Amino acid sequence: MSDQHPAPVAVIGAGITGLTLAHLLDRQGIPVRVYEAQSRPGGAIRTSREGGFLIEHGPNSAQDTTPLLHQLFAGLGIADQLEYASPAAKNRYVVRDGKLHAVPLGPPALLGTRLFSGAAKLRLLAEPFVRRSDPDQDEDLAHFVERRLGREFLDYAIDPFVSGVFAGLPEKLSVKSAFPRLWELEQRYGSLIKGAILGARERRKRQDQSKQSAQSFSFREGLQTLTDALVRALGDKVHTGVPLQVLRKTPEGFALELANHPEVVRARAVVLTIPAHGYEGLELGFDCTAARQALAQIYYPPVAVVFCGYRRSPLDHPLEGFGFLVPCRENRQILGSLWNSSLFGGRAPEGGLALTVFVGGSRQPEHALWPEDKLLGVVADELRELLGLRERPDYQALFRWPRAIPQYQVGHQRLMEAVEACEVQHPGLYLGGNFRGGISVADCVKSAHVLANRVAGAVAG
Numbered sequence: 476m477s478d479q480h481p482a483p484v485a486v487i488g489a490g491i492t493g494l495t496l497a498h499l500l501d502r503q504g505i506p507v508r509v510y511e512a513q514s515r516p517g518g519a520i521r522t523s524r525e526g527g528f529l530i531e532h533g534p535n536s537a538q539d540t541t542p543l544l545h546q547l548f549a550g551l552g553i554a555d556q557l558e559y560a561s562p563a564a565k566n567r568y569v570v571r572d573g574k575l576h577a578v579p580l581g582p583p584a585l586l587g588t589r590l591f592s593g594a595a596k597l598r599l600l601a602e603p604f605v606r607r608s609d610p611d612q613d614e615d616l617a618h619f620v621e622r623r624l625g626r627e628f629l630d631y632a633i634d635p636f637v638s639g640v641f642a643g644l645p646e647k648l649s650v651k652s653a654f655p656r657l658w659e660l661e662q663r664y665g666s667l668i669k670g671a672i673l674g675a676r677e678r679r680k681r682q683d684q685s686k687q688s689a690q691s692f693s694f695r696e697g698l699q700t701l702t703d704a705l706v707r708a709l710g711d712k713v714h715t716g717v718p719l720q721v722l723r724k725t726p727e728g729f730a731l732e733l734a735n736h737p738e739v740v741r742a743r744a745v746v747l748t749i750p751a752h753g754y755e756g757l758e759l760g761f762d763c764t765a766a767r768q769a770l771a772q773i774y775y776p777p778v779a780v781v782f783c784g785y786r787r788s789p790l791d792h793p794l795e796g797f798g799f800l801v802p803c804r805e806n807r808q809i810l811g812s813l814w815n816s817s818l819f820g821g822r823a824p825e826g827g828l829a830l831t832v833f834v835g836g837s838r839q840p841e842h843a844l845w846p847e848d849k850l851l852g853v854v855a856d857e858l859r860e861l862l863g864l865r866e867r868p869d870y871q872a873l874f875r876w877p878r879a880i881p882q883y884q885v886g887h888q889r890l891m892e893a894v895e896a897c898e899v900q901h902p903g904l905y906l907g908g909n910f911r912g913g914i915s916v917a918d919c920v921k922s923a924h925v926l927a928n929r930v931a932g933a934v935a936g
């Protein structure tokens with residue numbers, strides 16, 4: 476692209492947010508270009524195949540929480556490659572006293588489970604009578620859950636769940652920003668239990684087909700199928716290996732200076748979909764101080780992802796389920812494990828086993844930085860103790876994410892207000908990405924739609 480033929484919209488970052496956004500604009504006939512720092516597009520989504528194993532370096536699956544996903548897959552021609560997690564995926568496990576306990580899926584299972592004590596189960600009966608919090612208060616998730624459901628539920632349900640989703644700590648995360656639906660249930664119904672029951676009844680009345688618990692999905696060849704299809708659809712509009720270095724305002728819009736790109740790129744609108752820490756190295760030729768200070772406060776803990784593949788399962792029983800999560804109270808060295816070959820087909824050779832272990836996060840950031848031999852040794856020890864896996868994997872891979880997932884901590888809403896103010900001050904500038912609107916792949920797709928509508932409205936107007 477040259478100075479003479481500027482595209483109205485420049486999207487910075489080719490993760491799922493930037494690629495989806497660019498694709499949506501492109502489909503509306505709005506000229507768009509994507510500029511990505513790395514030599515490969517896809518951002519956190521990356522799949523590879525080694526020795527008969529299909530390996531996800533980042534996200535392993537996504538949740539089917541919005542019909543926008545299906546529209547996207549149909550438009551890209553990849554709906555036939557979609558794969559839902561096997562029914563066994565509903566079995567999720569949490570470690571207590573060194574043993575795996577199935578997470579109870581309904582009231583009878585809750586009564587029978589040894590994951591929670593009798594006192595913890597009785598405590599749940601009090602939940603509908605706990606007063607709702609002040610809606611203006613930004614409460615952390617730990618206080619919210621302990622107040623409503625009791626300490627044990629926090630320790631053995633919410634704490635492991637939060638480390639599975641955010642690699643985060645309930646004591647730090649804002650319930651309003653990180654789990655807005657939970658917060659809304661309390662505000663609307665005054666009780667999570669009442670809210671779940673009444674919400675389901677209301678959905679039935681409206682004949683709303685959407686389920687409360689979304690299904691996990693991937694693609695036959697892994698999640699990268701999605702970003703690859705987006706890149707294919709965008710063709711030569713995606714430029715890789717060109718990190719944005721300088722962004723200035725011009726009378727017509729913006730001028731962008733990118734490394735490895737000889738020309739200054741001009742655009743009427745610029746959408747940044749880079750991580751919050753990506754702003755550290757960016758030179759902005761206009762005042763965005765408050766937003767930059769806000770973005771600098773978002774913590775991304777390191778996470779190490781360890782893939783373990785066995786050509787023949789070393790276990791004498793099938794590993795059936797989503798995987799297990801480890802509560803902080805258990806004082807173990809890993810956050811949990813996903814059982815890839817139980818979730819989706821083709822993740823391991825026939826009769827083999829593939830699983831992924833997560834280490835570090837906000838709970839134990841230093842663990843994610845351990846040297847490789849120590850990290851792999853610890854993972855092997857934990858899998859031996861928790862799953863009885865004694866054999867060494869035939870194939871092992873370690874992926875480090877030094878700054879993995881943005882933590883929506885208490886005060887996050889205030890930080891996002893500074894980001895919004897920056898957009899108001901500089902029309903044509905949009906700041907998106909997974910620090911805003913949710914961290915999951917599905918939330919990033921939803922956020923891309925919101926951004927696309929805003930950008931299309933402004934560019935057309």
Ligand SMILES: Cc1cc2nc3c(=O)[nH]c(=O)nc-3n(C[C@H](O)[C@H](O)[C@H](O)COP(=O)(O)OP(=O)(O)OC[C@H]3O[C@@H](n4cnc5c(N)ncnc54)[C@H](O)[C@@H]3O)c2cc1C
Pocket residue numbers: 487488489490491492493510511512513516517518519520532533534535536537538717718719720748749750753757778780876879880908909910914915916917919
């Ligand atoms: C280890 C891990 C496991 C996860 N597991 C799950 C899961 O199981 N399910 C789920 O739903 N979600 C999961 N997530 C979260 C989800 O994958 C991410 O939130 C999502 O993919 C982020 O997409 P994004 O486009 O917003 O950002 P990114 O994917 O981070 O993309 C941003 C892009 O911007 C580029 N960039 C940065 N600076 C510049 C610059 N100056 N110029 C140009 N480009 C730049 C980067 O190189 C990057 O490609 C996981 C994340 C991680 C890290």
